Each structure stands twice: as structure tokens, then as C-alpha cells.
Amino acid sequence: MGYILWVFGFMGAHRFYYGRPITGTLYFFTLGLFLIGWIVDLFLIPGMDRSADRSYVSGATDYTVAWILLTFLGVFGLHRFYMGKWVTGILYLLTGGVLLLGVIYDYWTLNRQISEKNAALFRS
Structure with missing residues (x-):
């Protein structure tokens, strides 16, 4: 990737x-x-x-899938839906990734978001 x-x-x-x-x-x-x-x-x-x-912690949420969704469909929030973040996914879908600022934020933090989600699954 x-x-x-x-x-x-x-x-x-x-x-x-x-x-x-x-x-x-x-x-x-x-x-x-x-x-x-x-x-x-x-x-x-x-x-x-x-x-x-x-x-970064690997697990059920795949980094590659999330990055493909963010890179090519980030303004529609599909990477957010993939990570189970439905509310912000809908928000991105309706606002063009919150006017692209949310997409930029996700470029900075996506790996950490996925790592935290995968680590939480191991703790459960």
C-alpha cells in the first residue's frame, strides 16, 4: 500500500x-x-x-482499507463508517468532510484512531 x-x-x-x-x-x-x-x-x-x-496496533480494523477509503472517498466519510463512527460519518457525508477540515484532521490522526480502536478490542 x-x-x-x-x-x-x-x-x-x-x-x-x-x-x-x-x-x-x-x-x-x-x-x-x-x-x-x-x-x-x-x-x-x-x-x-x-x-x-x-x-501501531493491528487488529480487526485494517489500516489499508481505512486509508484507501480516506484517500479516495474521505469527503463522503466512508472511512468513518468503516471504523464504526456513524455519527461523524454521516456528518462528513452531509458536509463534504466538514468542509475538508475533517479530512485533513483524519490524515493527521487516522493511524492513531485505528490503533486505539484495535487496542480497545484486545482489552475487552
């Missing part, structure tokens, strides 16, 4: 996916550090993947 998002990486998608929202935002506003950082990241993805695997 990381390499697929890397194709859109000049917009920072793969950086957000691997839990690096600050550099994801930087890439978004600089087109992947003027495409130079984007090319370098082709070789850094395996390390970012290992780091993300250690940082």
Missing part, C-alpha cells in the same frame, strides 16, 4: 500513511520537497513501513 500511495507521494499521501503527518504536510505544500524528497522516499519506504508496524 505504501508504494501505491507513493505514486501520489508528491502530495504526501505515503508520509501520512506511515504516521508522519508533519513531513506529509510539508510534502503536500512543496510537492514532495520539489519532487526530490519524493524520489528519495522510494528507497526509504521499507524503513518507514517497519517503523509504522512497531508503532
Whole structure:
């Protein structure tokens, strides 16, 4: 999934996916550090993947599915419905992802949201 998002990486998608929202935002506003950082990241993805695997709890809610839904259908809130957040999913659906601000928030926090949801299932 990381390499697929890397194709859109000049917009920072793969950086957000691997839990690096600050550099994801930087890439978004600089087109992947003027495409130079984007090319370098082709070789850094395996390390970012290992780091993300250690940082986030896997479980019933799949990161890849949630990220695909956020990346391509985030303004409709489908990633929120997938995570069981029905109220905010409906809110996103009716407001275009709360005028895109909610979508940006989810780019910053989606991995943490999923990790917390998966960890809560283990505690139950």
C-alpha cells in the first residue's frame, strides 16, 4: 500500500500513511520537497513501513482499507463508517468532510484512531 500511495507521494499521501503527518504536510505544500524528497522516499519506504508496524496496533480494523477509503472517498466519510463512527460519518457525508477540515484532521490522526480502536478490542 505504501508504494501505491507513493505514486501520489508528491502530495504526501505515503508520509501520512506511515504516521508522519508533519513531513506529509510539508510534502503536500512543496510537492514532495520539489519532487526530490519524493524520489528519495522510494528507497526509504521499507524503513518507514517497519517503523509504522512497531508503532501501531493491528487488529480487526485494517489500516489499508481505512486509508484507501480516506484517500479516495474521505469527503463522503466512508472511512468513518468503516471504523464504526456513524455519527461523524454521516456528518462528513452531509458536509463534504466538514468542509475538508475533517479530512485533513483524519490524515493527521487516522493511524492513531485505528490503533486505539484495535487496542480497545484486545482489552475487552
